Amino acid sequence: MQPAHDYAPAPESERPADVYAAYLVHLQRRGRGNTAYTQAARSFLRRWPQVGRWADLPLDTRLAANCSTRPFITFLMVSRRLQPGYDYLVHRKLSSLWHELTDSCLEPDLNQFIGAASELGFSQRVASAIGSQIIARLLIQTGLPLADLRESDLQDLLHACDIRQMHTGRGAKHYRATTHSARQILFHLGILDSEARPAVTPLSLEERMADVPSALRPAFVAYLHRKRATCTPKTVSSLATRLAHFGRYLAAVDPDIVSLAALDRRRHIEPFITSLTTTVNSVTGEPITVADRIRRVHAVGNFLAEITEWGWDDAPPRKLIFRADLPRAQRVLPRYLPVDADRKLTAALSNSTYRLAADALLVQRACGLRIGELLDLELDCIHEIPGQGSWLKVPLGKLDSERMIPVDEEVLTLVDRITATRSPGRPLRHPRTGAPADFLFTHHGKRLSQSAVRQELNRAAAEAGLGHITPHQLRHTYATALINAGVSLQALMALLGHVSTQMSLRYAHLFDATVRSEYERALNLAKSHIGPIPAGRTQLPLTDVTGDGGWKDAPAIKSRLAGGYCLRAPAQGSCPYANICEHCPSFHTDSTHLAVLSAQRVDARDLADDAEKRGWIEEAERHRALVSRLDVLISESAAG
Template sequence: MQLAPDYAPTPEPPEAIYAAYLQHLQRRQRGNSAYTQAARSFLRRWPDVTAWTAVPLGEKLSANGSTRPFITFLMVSRRLHPGYDYLVHRKLASLWHELTDSALQPDLDQFIAAATQLGFSERVSSAIGSQIIARLLIETGRPLLDLSERDLRDLLRACDDRERNTGRGAKHYRSTMHSARQILFHLGVLDSPAPPSMIASTLERRMADVPAALRPAFVAYLERKRATCVAKTVSSLATRLAHFGRYLAAVDPDIASLNSLDRRRHIEPFLTSLTSAVNSATGAPITVADRIRRVHAVGNFFAEITEWGWDDVPSRRLIFRDDLPRQQRFLPRYLPVDADRKLTVALSDSPYRLAADALLVQRACGLRIGELLDLELDCVHEIPGQGSWLKVPLGKLDSERMVPLGEEVLTLVDRITATRSPGRLMSHPRTGAPADFLFTHHGKRLSQNAVRAELNRAAAIAGLGHITPHQLRHTYATALINAGVSLQALMALLGHVSTQMSLRYAHLFDSTVRTEYERALDLAKSHIGPMPTNRPQLPLTDISSGEWKDTPLIKSRLAGGYCLRAPAQGSCPYANICENCPSFHTDSTHLGVLAAQRLDAADLAADAEKRGWIAEAERHHALVARLDMLLSRSKSA
């Protein structure tokens, strides 16, 4: 059904319309006799051009190539409002050429300027303008700032009708419509931003595969958990209970109540099935941690509805502590120093500045990704006498904290402030209160997917493979531990609420363990005693006629002699191990031995370079540097 537009067009004589069309063609330096003849024929048939809107859609679309330019002129001059059905079927490829000095041009220029300010490229801004805004302006007859939510719904409804009638998809219209809503919101035209492009399924739909008799209890339990858990936690519970429900539907589709669940018939086979369950996204077996979470979800479901006194509950306890598989205890997966440095360089050189700078801030402050994206524009606080601090918002554990900042992070924040897209305040996902987020792009909050995609791109350039954002937090914590930060300070900086959470990092590089290792190593060396003398010569080569340093072998000077190895054997991993050991000590009485060893090491480095043994030459150069340091210490002692 054609909707009545919100305008009252003023009748205009055909002669005046024809004269305006001739001026339009002259201004554009185009047109011919076929164009003018087609315009005359149109005006003879429809002297009141608004009557053309009542023509059936098929006849409208059948207009020939000479008539369509005249129809386009009538639309951009706001003389004709053809209906959304015609507008979504008609391609308006030449629209921008027709807009010069038209009634629509100021509104479209204002829209494109706002879109560009929000970070949209010129090409994308023009596409949204022609595909959505131009059609709205043509059909409504109103200026840009007077558009409404209803106008967008009417256009989208026409797109859906076209999809049903012709099978031609409307995906491109929906995509540009979402962006148009966001831009109109920041222009103040709409009262609320565009809704998420993906709407979460209802609990009833997510529990659709649960046996019908059990489904109400599953849904009611999840609804009750909304009162005490955040939406993400409820969603995770729904996923795990849905797995259990699908299993019950497969093994006992006629089950009538939770009371009829049996440990041997239902629960134990379910626990066994988890060992072969696979991740639906990757096809890989689920992790032990995921198995534990699934068992916990089912066990807590039974325990809580029993505690709440629900009518339909299992007749006895079904899940026990021993049903949980042994927890795998991994150390935090931090990035080694070299990998951390390479990733930082790749992020610093990234063309995608907002997401790259977000990751650099996460690495510099140890934030969780949710905390990072929840940062607001006023997150940096200057404390007199205490420097700059970052206010980290409520995160995973519902606690705020303050993290000290250095000059590099302040520079990052300044760059982010210049890169982000400005606009109206948006509703905070936790509180619903208006918030001015730090990381905004295209008028929306920067998404986790965008941050992860940038991290994957930078990691690939740095040659590091897959890295997760949380590894940057682990790397931050590990660097603090290496620097000797106390456990209490680490807890405060990471926002941990228990010492056990922070102790995971303390176990990585325990100074007590290191001290005990070195003490045991010293003790072991004292038990070895002097090395045997007069050892038989290895028959690698005959050196009786020449200097051992000139042999075509891999060579090392040792305290009591020297070592010769065939090139095929490679360098000995124990060569010069003592000189490089932190427990190795020397004094001025050994200066002569060390100086002689340094001369030999320099000669061996030159020999290795001449033979093209680069790694061997580097080993000798490293030894020379180590000996220089030992000699310097011994002389100053």
């Protein structure tokens, strides 16, 4: 309870003696004060018996108050006897304010605010800083209770900060940051009607096209405004980035261009496409990827083609960009995490102190969500289906489609922990629909940001001794694990939210179970027949191949020749010249060679049977073809 006899709002007609007596009680309670303090207070009251008139003095005069007078001024402010002006409040560093607020009429409101901030996940230190830096100053200057504060009061405080920066050069970044947080806390208290706007306000389309030649800029901006009707804000933003790059290129090569109709393929378009091969990423400093080059050419081509179709006056008279202008797309495989890296990252996330962001990443890995889908999850995302278990409802995402994903007990435990960790508060505006929504991932009364999730992933990857990892790699890892487990293509499409088989087939190409099984079957069969091939030799000695046994029984590729035989290791493959002479039309024989041909036929038949037993089907067919040819030769020799 506040002591009403000491800190009740004072009437304007309050006598100086009563103010002085209240100050003495305040000093006694605080255990502070000396004759300098009391003399400064009497001097102040003699000059300004109506203490509120002091606020009318010039700012320099108010700030010039000495160290003995300032405690009295602070007492007047916290007891609501003085509203010194926002200009004074933002210049004055009120380092001892919290000590002066104890048992004051401002204390209940500040305690309510700090309690709400703590519920939203702010630490005690940060909540106190916001309370003293923003809320206490608002309560002092407005003379209103916390529940009556309005957005205009916050704007008045920030305006005073802007004026201070203009006069002194002292920035107001810290005031803006704490004001943003204060606004969000007041929203969850139900005091303000709307939540805080994003701390970083995106540039307008006009500002983003500032480097485009002035004559072309209106068409660039008008096109982007038109695309807002059919594209998402993120898509329009991406288009703006790519078109701004094209505009900067035109400004460099032809700053005097007056219309898009004046664009020339040989002068403007072809050099632009060529320049993309050496364009670097503004963030990494590395050359842009082939995929990025394709996107930039597509963006410019669609821009010029669409304004031509729409009949804009300054549209190019003919098509300037063609399909052949696109570089060949690279068919890269999804970048999944190997099993060991996946386990290390999971362990680092499980041990994180930033539980909300770490658990968000664990949910993404367990369910294969895109990062946008992850952060759009709502509190009621888990659905229990009788006889079908638990399912996660994934909201509209990149492809504007919803889906349901089956989840296990591990995911349910994660969601329960997130529900306990997230900050409560009023529903927030959904970026897609504008309707209020209870999002699953909220922190400090706001939605968990993508940057916070990425920073936590970077931290965990560094702790696990891994390189740079992106959130989307967790989705690739999820899909790869499913493919390895033998999930069907149709099921994979449903789980990942793909709308075409081509999107899911990338994972099927990554690990083709049929290819693997065929490889292993053939390898095992070969090993069982021939054993390990001797290493470290360029040629195979006869004894190594035959094992001192009969040459026809050797685990090798064999051919019977007229004057001997050929032995080749299976790794060498069949000889393309084996028995070529017997099949040649120029080959002739007679009855004097019947014994040799008959012996060769017997060996060829035995070699065919041996090859078939070893699974060398083509080799067996080669020997049977030789048997057939020898039958012809023997028949012709006997008849001759």
